Amino acid sequence: MIIVPEKDVARFVGREDAFRAVEQVFASMAAREAGNFPVIREAIGHAEALYGFKSGFDKSSLALGLKSGGYWPGNEARGLTNHQSTVFLFDADTGRVKAVVGGNYLTAVRTAAASAVSIAHLAREDARVLGIVGAGHQSAFQLRAAAEQRPFEKVVGWNRSPERLVRLAEAAEEMGLPFEAVDLDALGAQSDVIITITSSYAPILSDAQVRPGTHVACMGTDTKGKQEVDAGLVAAARVFTDEHAQAVSIGECQHAIRDGLLQEMAITELGAVINGTAKGRQSAEEITLFDGTGVGLQDLAVANSVVLRASEAGSAIEVEF
Structure with a gap:
């Protein structure tokens, strides 16, 4: 069994690697070559934490496994990231455990890659202002990945606690982009792309x-x-997602579906756009919305890449199990 500890994961996966892995797995899902298993996600009744499992199998890459973890809102005060997770990979031929990979950085980079894939395939080519709602740990990952998909000239941000926007301001400065803290009305009025995180x-x-x-x-x-957004916005947009089942049950679409404002058949898988079997943006005026629910196959795809690179570099820890 191979182990890649959390502290080493960032050495073996960059934004471009994650983008390619996530784009490919979305395409495989739409082609029905890969599937996610039902998600388990529950409040554990301790530390206000949410804990669960996401798992799946990709026939094209033989990636089989699960991500175990969740959200601990008090972790930041302890000097830890609120999201904690670990990815387990198994041999598809035998069922034996193949690898254990730290999942915190991996989750952040694959989540950012998913929104970046949606921007690459759905945003207007002339998009120049990026808006970000939220300033937690994940927000800077989102900014950096998004900025590689369009020639943005400005970043605007909003957060319930405005003082926390310093994270986004610093990330934007590193990339040479001007940053402005704004209210939600101004953010919507200026932005060509909006990421809610x-x-x-x-x-x-x-x-x-x-x-x-x-x-x-x-x-x-x-x-x-x-x-994160009003059901009316979901209804007013052309809606895309990573996976229908999660979008309507735990994703942003659940409320619009419940209220009868959106039919499930109106939701398009982003992978179908990638494969060319469905249309993406059809006009410069329409609002497109990507409901990124975070499928387990994303984690497995990026974890597979990490294991491969760590093994090639001779840096993977191998243990008998």
Whole structure:
């Protein structure tokens, strides 16, 4: 069995690696060559934590495994990231455990890659202003990945605690992009692409605040009851997702589906756009929305890449199991 500890994962996967892995797995899912198993995600009744499992199997790459972990809101005060996870990979031929990979950085980079893939395939080519709602640990990953997909000239950000926007301001400065802290009305009025990356259970952004032609990527914590944008915005947009089942049950689409504002058949898998079997953006005026629910296959694809590179570099820890 191979072990790649959390402290080493970042050495073996970059943004481009994660983008390619996630784009490919979305395509495999849409082609029905890969599938995710039902998600388990529950409040454990301790430390206000959410804990669960995401798993799946990709026939094309033979990636089989699961990610175990969740969200501990008090971790930041302990000097830890709120999201904690570990990926386990298994041999598809024998069922034996193949690898254990630290999942915290991996989760951050693959989540950012998913929104970046949506921007690459759905945002207007002339998008120049990037808006980000939320300023937690994941937000800077989102900014850096998104900025590689369009020639953005400015970043605007909003957070319930404005002082935390320093994380985004510093990341933007590193990339040579001007940053402005704004209210939600100004964010919507200026942005060509908006990424929401929060753990909200009440809508933050409404359809009235988003202008025509905007691409919205909803990337925050996904669980039953979560909601980052108003159901009216979901209904007003052409909606894309990584996986239908998760979008309607634990994703941003759940409320619009429940309220009868959106039919499940109206949701398009992003992988189908990648494969060329479905249309993406069809006009410069339409709002596109990506409901990124964070499928387990994303984790497995990126973890597979980490294991391969660590093994090639002779840096993987091998143990008998």
